[in-house]
Amino acid sequence: MARSATYTDPAFQPIIMVSLFGAVLIVLGLVFVLIQLWVSVRDREQTKVPVGDPWNGRTLEWSIPSPPPEYNFALIPQVNDRDDFTMSKENGTAYPVAKKYEDIEMPANTALGMILCFAFTILSFALVWHIWWLALVSFLAVPTALIYYSFLLDTTKIIPAKQVEREHKAWLAEVANATPVTREDETKSVNTGLAALELSETAS
Structure with a gap:
């Protein structure tokens, strides 16, 4: 059975036009996403906010x-308030230095997610087109x-305390x-990620 069909009945014309309009909207959405990505890459140096708090965040x-x-x-944050970061900014303790930095254990990188992604994509393709050996x-x-x-045993990695300390202190200097x-x-480009604490916000 053919997977495409030609509709010559004029009664289908309004439905086809609505479908076409929806398809155009989807394409435009993808185009704007690509434009946004391109602008973000192009202006990344002017818009980067390395300090991390460009909007006076609360959390x-x-x-x-x-x-x-x-x-x-x-450092593992100690949370004592719903808007703890705002409270710590008020108290002048928002950016503490650790007395001692510790190693941090992280999950090791793995290709499993990508393997499953490709396998399921190929499986879906094969099922749709009845390619049974590929399925x-x-x-x-x-x-x-x-x-x-x-069966893999080496599933974690350790980030040394010296690296954590070096990166954290470099950021604190920023x-x-x-x-x-x-x-x-x-x-504006003057915003490197450190918003001024405004009294009107802390009072709310």
């Missing part, structure tokens, strides 16, 4: 560098990969050298 994700290190927090191979690839990776910016300058 912990704004208390680390941007982009964040793979371990996120050099069988891609289907068997999934449990094979899962079983193989389940924080110390950054100029706090007000709301009026948030969208």
Whole structure:
């Protein structure tokens, strides 16, 4: 059976036009995503905010560098308030230095996710087009990969304390050298990620 058809009945014309309009919207959406990606790459030096708090954020994700290190927090944050980062900024303790840095254990990089992604993509393609041998191979690839990776013992990596300390102190130096910016300058290149603490926000 053919997977495409030609509709000559005029009654289908409005439905086809609606479908065409939807397809055009989808294409435009993809085009704008690509434009946004291109502009972001083009202007990355002017718009980067390494300090990490360009909008005077209230929660912990704004208390680390941007982009964040793979371990996120050099020090495990101690949370005592709903808006703990805001409270610590008020108290002048938002960017502490550790007395002692420790090694951080992280999951090791793995290709399992990409393997499963490709296997399921090929499996879907093969099922749609009735390519049974390819469907069988891609289907068997999934449990094979899962079983193989389940036997791996080296699944973590250690980020040395010296590296954590070096990166954290370098970032703290950026924080110390950054100029706090007000709301009026948030969208300007002068904003390196350190928003000025405004009394109107802390009082709310």
